Every structure is written in structure tokens, then in C-alpha cells.
Amino acid sequence: MKAQPAAQRRLLDLAKVDAELHRVAHRRRTMPELAEIAELERAVRARQDAVIAVETTHSDLDRDARRLETEIEQVRAREDRDRRLLDGGAVGAKQVVDLQHELETLARRRGVLEDELLEVMERREAVEQDVAHRREELAAVEEKLGDARGRRDEALADLDVIDARRAVERKGLVAALPDELVSLYERIRTHKGTGAALLRSRRCGACQLELDRTVLGELRTAASDEVVRCSECGVILVRTGESGL
Known part of the structure; x- marks a missing residue:
């Protein structure tokens, strides 16, 4: 799947909002x-x-x-x-x-x-x-x-109040993203709990595992608009200057 790097980076904002919504739901229950x-x-x-x-x-x-x-x-x-x-x-x-x-x-x-x-x-x-x-x-x-x-x-x-604010924020983020990218993100989030994470210093921000050299090599050569996923947990990996590639 292809998606502009800017759109992929916006997935991190969406993931952040979803994480807070999850914390709010957890707080309600516990x-x-x-x-x-x-x-x-x-x-x-x-x-x-x-x-x-x-x-x-x-x-x-x-x-x-x-x-x-x-x-x-x-x-x-x-x-x-x-x-x-x-x-x-x-x-x-x-x-x-x-x-x-x-x-x-x-x-x-x-x-x-x-x-x-x-x-x-x-x-x-x-x-x-x-x-x-x-x-x-x-x-x-x-x-x-x-x-x-x-x-x-x-x-x-x-x-x-938090729930309402984040729901509005989430709606805006989703509307600005490609439908196909959102669909993939939602499928992953449904099964994994997290749909996307930042690749920082060669480590997945979701599972916190450091990726091996072979995978890093593949990520290094992948086009910037290629949507890539963590080989360990399967979430969408967002590559930035912090990724260490």
C-alpha cells in the first residue's frame, strides 16, 4: 500500500488520540x-x-x-x-x-x-x-x-469532556487521511490494540522491540510512500528522521 509520508505521520496523531480514548474507557471501567x-x-x-x-x-x-x-x-x-x-x-x-x-x-x-x-x-x-x-x-x-x-x-x-474533545479530534484526523490507509489502520488496531507506531532508534514504538538488521535493511530501501509494518507486532511503522535507518 502506498500513502504519502505526511499522511503516515498523521497516523501517529490518530494513534495518540486512540490511546487516550482507550485510557479514558479503561478509567471508566476501573x-x-x-x-x-x-x-x-x-x-x-x-x-x-x-x-x-x-x-x-x-x-x-x-x-x-x-x-x-x-x-x-x-x-x-x-x-x-x-x-x-x-x-x-x-x-x-x-x-x-x-x-x-x-x-x-x-x-x-x-x-x-x-x-x-x-x-x-x-x-x-x-x-x-x-x-x-x-x-x-x-x-x-x-x-x-x-x-x-x-x-x-x-x-x-x-x-x-475528554471523550467528546478527542472524538471530535479523531473525526477530523480520519477525514484528512486516505480511506484505504484508515481501513488498514483500523483493522490492525482492532486486533493489536494499536494501529500505528513510530519507528525510533530502530525500535518499534508499539512492541518496543528492536528490529533486526535484515528488516532494517528492507525498511531502509523501501520507498518513503510505502506503508510498512513491524515484523514483530504487525502495526504500521511510521518512519521519520528519528528512526535510525
Whole structure:
């Protein structure tokens, strides 16, 4: 393939732009904020589960407390009724004995329920503190996650600017080059990652290998408009005064 030396040299500009675009794409995939965000998102889910667990426990204790309070009120109402019957004096001796026995039973039952309620209230108070602690932990991790996402978005915005500028630059470079030369460059770049490189001091700028004498001799005698390739990695070699031929 033939191409003017000036066009071949412009391939180096295109390769430089493509290398930066590749770095930008790599940066998008590997920016440390992504791993940080993923880790923090897992931490948030774990903290959310912890909050739900303690809130559920607190809700269960609330329900138990309400149930016990209802039972205690029912026992007290029964006690009040029995006392009114005794105080009224309208019951017989046997019923008096039965009422007194029932009052003793109710008092014991109320004492048991009140002890249970006190235990539940103490546990609920401890769980309330745990709920507050778990919510604080969740809020702290969510704040870190928000900060990491902000830094990621700022970094992506910067990369978008670079990407857009280089895309415009690349379009201009491609438009100024022969189609056949661009097609060859693109095929090589697709397979090798790099389409063209400078031959500097007898060394390929892509694979960094020094070419042997036979290859250098062939390059030395090749016409300046001949498109030549590295015998080692296959990229287009651009010859300049730095090539050492």
C-alpha cells in the first residue's frame, strides 16, 4: 500500500488520540470509586437489614407490651367488680369466700403480668437504643456512599469532556487521511490494540522491540510512500528522521 509520508505521520496523531480514548474507557471501567461504591452499597444493604431486624424486634415488644397492659386492665376491672360486690354486702357468706379467693388469684395474676410488663419495657428500652444506634450506622454509611457517588459522577463528567474533545479530534484526523490507509489502520488496531507506531532508534514504538538488521535493511530501501509494518507486532511503522535507518 502506498500513502504519502505526511499522511503516515498523521497516523501517529490518530494513534495518540486512540490511546487516550482507550485510557479514558479503561478509567471508566476501573475507577476506584466503582469498587468503593459497590462495597458501600453492600454495607448499606447490611445496615438496612440490621435496622429492619431491630425495628421488628421493637415492634414485637410494643405488641407484647400492649397485650400485657390490656390483660392487666382486664384483671384490675375484675378486681374492682369483686370489691364492689364485697363492699355492697349483698352477697352470701359462701360467695364472700369465693370472691376473696378470686381476688387473691387475680392479685397474683396481676403481679405476674406486671412483672412481665416491666421486663418487656426494659427490653424495649434497650432495643430503642439499639434502633437509634443502627439508624446512625446506616446514616453514616449512606453519607459515605453519597460522597463516593459524587466523586464518581465528577470523574465521569471529566472523562466525558475528554471523550467528546478527542472524538471530535479523531473525526477530523480520519477525514484528512486516505480511506484505504484508515481501513488498514483500523483493522490492525482492532486486533493489536494499536494501529500505528513510530519507528525510533530502530525500535518499534508499539512492541518496543528492536528490529533486526535484515528488516532494517528492507525498511531502509523501501520507498518513503510505502506503508510498512513491524515484523514483530504487525502495526504500521511510521518512519521519520528519528528512526535510525
